[in-house]
Amino acid sequence: MNRRHLLLIAAACTLAPLAAAAHEFKAGDLVIHHPWARAGAQTRPGAGYVVIENHGAAADRLTGAESRIAEMVELHTHVMENGVAKMTQVEAIDVPAGGKAELKPHGFHLMLMGLKQPLAEGDTFPVTLVFERAGKVEVTFVTEAAGATESAH
Amino acid sequence: MSSVWTRRALIAVLLAALVLCGILLFKLYERYAGEDSGSADIGGPFELVNQDGKTVTEADFKGKLLLIYFGYTYCPDACPTALGVMAAALGKLDVAGERVTPILISIDPARDTPEALKDYVAAFHPRLVGLTGSEEQVAKAAKAYRAFYQKQPGATGEGYLMDHSTLIYLMDAEGKFLTYFGPQATPDEVAEAIRRYL
Numbered sequence: 001m002n003r004r005h006l007l008l009i010a011a012a013c014t015l016a017p018l019a020a021a022a023h024e025f026k027a028g029d030l031v032i033h034h035p036w037a038r039a040g041a042q043t044r045p046g047a048g049y050v051v052i053e054n055h056g057a058a059a060d061r062l063t064g065a066e067s068r069i070a071e072m073v074e075l076h077t078h079v080m081e082n083g084v085a086k087m088t089q090v091e092a093i094d095v096p097a098g099g100k101a102e103l104k105p106h107g108f109h110l111m112l113m114g115l116k117q118p119l120a121e122g123d124t125f126p127v128t129l130v131f132e133r134a135g136k137v138e139v140t141f142v143t144e145a146a147g148a149t150e151s152a153h
Numbered sequence: 154m155s156s157v158w159t160r161r162a163l164i165a166v167l168l169a170a171l172v173l174c175g176i177l178l179f180k181l182y183e184r185y186a187g188e189d190s191g192s193a194d195i196g197g198p199f200e201l202v203n204q205d206g207k208t209v210t211e212a213d214f215k216g217k218l219l220l221i222y223f224g225y226t227y228c229p230d231a232c233p234t235a236l237g238v239m240a241a242a243l244g245k246l247d248v249a250g251e252r253v254t255p256i257l258i259s260i261d262p263a264r265d266t267p268e269a270l271k272d273y274v275a276a277f278h279p280r281l282v283g284l285t286g287s288e289e290q291v292a293k294a295a296k297a298y299r300a301f302y303q304k305q306p307g308a309t310g311e312g313y314l315m316d317h318s319t320l321i322y323l324m325d326a327e328g329k330f331l332t333y334f335g336p337q338a339t340p341d342e343v344a345e346a347i348r349r350y351l
Contacts, residue, residue, distance in 0.1 A: 038233050041272035045312075047229040078230055084301050085231045085319045085336065105234040106336055112229070113312065146276035147237030149340070 027137040029056025030095065032129070035141040037112065038148055039121040046119055048073070048110030048127060048141055053100040061092040062101060064130040067141075071114025073127065078106050087111075095131070105149055119143045195322065195330040197297035201258065201290050204271040204283040211328045214282075218253040218331075218350060219324040220343075223300040223317060225261035226273045231319050231336060232257075233277075239321060240278040241340035242347065249351055251280075258294055259285040260302035260317050298322060323347060 025032040035050040054060055065073040075093055079086045085106075093108050095101040103109050110127070119125070123143040128136050200210050220239050224232035236257060243250035255278055259265035262285045265273075270283030285291065295302060302317040321334040323346065331350050334343055 038237075039276065040233075041276045042226070042269070044227050044273070045229040047233070076230070080319075080336070083318050083320065083335075084316050086305070086316045087230065087314045105230060109230050145237075146233060147240045147278070149234050149237040149241065 023140075023142065025137065025139045027131075028134045029054055029058070030060065030131065030134050030137065031055060032137065032139050035127065035139045036144050036148070037119060037125075037141050039119050039123075039143050039146045040115075041118055041146075043115040043118055046070075046112040046115060047076075047105075048112055049103045049105065050110075050129075050139070050141075051100060051102050051104075052095050052129075054095045054097055057097050058133060059097045060095040060134055061132040062095060062129060063092045063132055065110050065127055066130070067112065067125060067127040069116055069119075069125045070112040071116075074111045074113065075108070076111040077108050092132070121145050195298055195333075196324055196328055199290070199294035199297060201284040201286040201294055202267055204267050204274055206267040209284070214254055214256070215328065216326050218326060218347065219322070219328070220253055220255045220347075221258060221298065221322040221324060222256070222320075223258045223260050223295060223298065223302065224319075225259050225315050225317070226265050226269055227261065227313075228315065228317075231317075235319060235321055235336065236277045236281065238334075238338060238340050238343060240281065242343035243278065243280075245340055245344040246347060246351075249348070252351055253347060254282060255280065256282045256284060258291070258298075258300075259283065260291060260295060260300065261315050262286055262288055262291045264311070323350065325350065 023034050031053040033051040035048065037046050037048045040046060052062065062075065064075065067073055075090050076087050077090050079088060093101050101108065121143055124140050126138055127141050128138050130136050198211050200208060203209050222235050222239060224235065239255045243253055243255060257274055259270060265285045267285060270285055274281040274283035300318050302315055305314045305316055308314065319336040321338065321343065323331045323333065325331050332346055
């Protein structure tokens with residue numbers, strides 16, 4: 001370990017809590033919590049997870065997403081049929097008035113396709129979420145461990 | 154008139170007999186299915202290729218409990234979650250976890266070459282074994298474990314997804330089936346179950 005490594009580790013230790021602390025985004029009536037994805041050694045498709053609360057009186061819908069780190073971001077869900085997992089694309093994800101949409105493992109998720117580089121643990125990247133009412137909202141995703149089953153934040 | 158009633162009575166008796174037969178058969182089926190299908194039939198011999206390109210069989214894994222998951226590296230959601238649960242469960246077992254070998258068997262050998270698996274498995278657990286092989290080798294292993302998989306209908310090109318069963322199997326040191334975990338199992342539940350068999 002040389003000085004550069006130490007500096008890098010020090011920087012990571014300083015920045016990681018900042019990323020975690022800043023991990024909530026507001027857009028109109030929507031509060032968007034803990035966007036996260038998993039690290040991967042290769043540029044395999046990744047999943048993005050986030051919880052979107054709607055504090056307003058009108059329902060909203062997540063209709064799409066985009067990010068400069070991926071060629072395409074699709075909305076997907078995970079359907080179980082007789083013990084078989086099937087991933088299917090969905091047109092939109094409802095964010096009910098006074099309720100929330102939960103994108104989480106084994107459920108709705110963003111599918112990040114055509115990643116331009118592998119995601120490394122601790123990396124952050126911007127994703128623009130597109131809502132029917134709230135419009136475009138840019139949030140920051142945090143990359144967790146490859147085997148993370150829920151956000152550590 | 155009376156012949157109509159006789160016929161009706163006969164039909165009623167026949168129907169009742171049929172229903173009784175049905176119930177009896179179902180009970181018998183339940184009994185034997187319960188005895189056989191759950192345990193004895195899951196698992197068995199396989200020949201696959203590990204992440205280092207070496208051909209291995211079930212014999213290479215004897216002596217340790219096995220945690221086996223059938224998945225693929227292009228799987229964005231279910232597989233990383235299951236592999237994460239497996240790795241976290243072994244972490245919770247601490248030193249005792251070393252008596253368990255976690256294994257990912259690819260059900261997408263067309264894309265999951267040994268080289269592709271090597272980096273992939275290492276990201277989850279230092280001892281996670283990645284197995285792939287020819288289409289036939291993989292099909293045979295999946296059949297032994299009653300794991301289902303198929304390329305999504307209508308999929309074209311390289312970016313396809315696979316439909317697949319998502320159970321995590323726990324096998325004993327002889328390769329015999331002990332129990333399985335569904336996709337919602339937590340690391341604590343998996344670790345707790347393993348502890349019972351260690």
